[in-house]
Amino acid sequence: MADIKQQALRCRDAAQAIAQLSTEAKNALLRAMADALLADEAVILAANARDMEAATAKGITGAMLDRLKLDGKRLHGVASALREVADLPDPVGQVTRQDVRPNGIRVERVRVPLGVVAMIYEARPNVTADAAALCLKAGNGVILRGGSEALHSNTAIAASLQRALREAGLPEAALTLVTDLSRETMLALLQLTDVIDLAIPRGGEGLIRFVAEHARVPVIKHYKGVCHLFVDASADLDLALRLLLDGKASRPGVCNALETLLVHRDIAPSFLPRAAEALRARGVELRMDEAGRALVPDAAPVTDDDYAAEFLDLILAVRVVDDLDAAIAHIRRYTSDHTEVIVTRDEAHAAKFVNSLRSAVVMVNASSRFSDGGELGLGAEIGISTTRLHAYGPMGAESLTVERFVVRGEGQVRHPDLLD
């Protein structure tokens, strides 16, 4: 407990050195980290094998076990991701605005690192490298608190990355892995308001709620993605079907997958039966309201809970709505503020949909699956925020900085009369 505070304070001190690195030095560091991971491949895979063995002994199987697994190919993928972060533009030092005031002072807004970012995450050991890379790229120190099931893997990966820091003459505390995974230590970490500038929880809703409910430090998070697709009366139905299948069936276990389909009643007869057939051919279970079941009689009835659910599975809730307003009202009631899509050929309807909804990402005639930092052009993603503060939607390196003011003058004062 006292230990975690000491660790965090060392990270904060080390972060000052990272904050002042040149872009070139940071990029060289990230490339050296990629090299270090590959040089340590045998050690890292052996550590991962221990984690896999323990997980199997605990009865973990399927997707969860797969998320934990590393092999040569995946580790090369992690190293490549580090090099990609090195290739991204450096947000630190960017001048976002410049202004000369009437009195001649020049005011600039300049991006600076946040300071220390704490990542709290589960299973995937690649997050250890990915999150560290983005935090360091943005000039921050990073405290990594992964899950117990990946502790050996995370420890081995962190050791490699820290060696690269050391070899670059930098304090390895800039990347601090928390190895005491007790609840008390996590709670203590989340109270360090003078040390940690931002905590980002990533994982299941339970973990995220725990962090959000107990943290005194600022938290940016998203609980779940209940993404909606609304097919308007004027929609191109072929296009709507493409977006529907991509959104629901391409990877149902991710947060930008669709969970609810809303269909305008005027086109429901021509769209719903066809959509149902295509979805079922891809293994999707359908839960529909009365109007939907009138068109697709063998669909299961939908409940209010279904409309609020993030299924993360091949299940789709369906509702037939009277019009655009009804679609907007439905989404406002059930939204998780993540991603909503309208399919329409009506510009005014598209504009109304966009302006009426307060979700982080709103799309017109594009797949919800693009709601992702890489796809939206951020290069890499540290998480997705549905917190309406600082960042809203996918977060890249820039979201790990903040704009401050730099002012240059030639002796201007506010009250020259005082000087007489």
Add this chain to the structure above:
Amino acid sequence: MADIKQQALRCRDAAQAIAQLSTEAKNALLRAMADALLADEAVILAANARDMEAATAKGITGAMLDRLKLDGKRLHGVASALREVADLPDPVGQVTRQDVRPNGIRVERVRVPLGVVAMIYEARPNVTADAAALCLKAGNGVILRGGSEALHSNTAIAASLQRALREAGLPEAALTLVTDLSRETMLALLQLTDVIDLAIPRGGEGLIRFVAEHARVPVIKHYKGVCHLFVDASADLDLALRLLLDGKASRPGVCNALETLLVHRDIAPSFLPRAAEALRARGVELRMDEAGRALVPDAAPVTDDDYAAEFLDLILAVRVVDDLDAAIAHIRRYTSDHTEVIVTRDEAHAAKFVNSLRSAVVMVNASSRFSDGGELGLGAEIGISTTRLHAYGPMGAESLTVERFVVRGEGQVRHPDLLD
């Protein structure tokens, strides 16, 4: 308690209507609010007279009493401030970035309102109108929780502003004044994580610490402004003296006033005695380290607590430092992350000072008193943030919005192969 939640929920609903207003409608509303305040001048001044009477009976005097006072001239000032906010650019709907991805989807970053902002403040009744105006301008609902000493004034002002909302056909709950000033109700307000998007405390350090320590909703704040002025060896000493007098003596009770002077040892003999004389002529008490007192023998000795203090008074802590690095080290130790100034003719020193310090505002050869939303070009200010997240430094209307993603496509999907 249940009441405050109901009030806040009504404000959230009302905020949706504000979020969708056109710029013209919002500006007309703000001007109508200014008119309403002037039309209600007699009522507002009578309410303020009641507050003043009660404050006087409680023994409140001097600056605190003056902050509470309204008269015709001040009320006209408040109305003018509303019109100035109407004239500011509208941050909502601003497209901050546009990008076309390789697959043809067009990605825009667009500013949207935060939602509901809770202002928690003390004495000055003008904050009721100023804060409401900025929140509404940025498309937000606002919950105002002022101090008990200004309750009658705040109630009268809020009633005027709400009448303008009503007459514009808008829900008056968009501006909600909390009149139950119990500690329990404030605590309940600060727990409403699903309703309030941001809380901004403004007032004494005690109030701000109370809010920061008890809130579950996001808080942006600054505790105090311990602003430093460093006079480098290469400084133009006339210029340095101007900045010093303006920073310390023009208005010592504000957060952007100087509290500590750091002087390079090489120019201390030529600068300090002269500075001491000019400061004393303006009533400033000096507290100096040993090296300073060697040059200004009758100065009081300085303590470590003095270096950490925000005097808000005509008192200045002084230290003679060996060089730029020592100045940076001193500021890093005692900074409140508010505003720091260097006076130098050496470009490299200026750059090092700016890059080595993480304060919200860093200035070269300009007065710390410019660390203010109006002076830095934001038009108006809702507060100053030393929280390194979302906003850092003076906050204007733009800080009451967040960027989200709007994506337009022509049916692009992420996995076209799925559609075969």
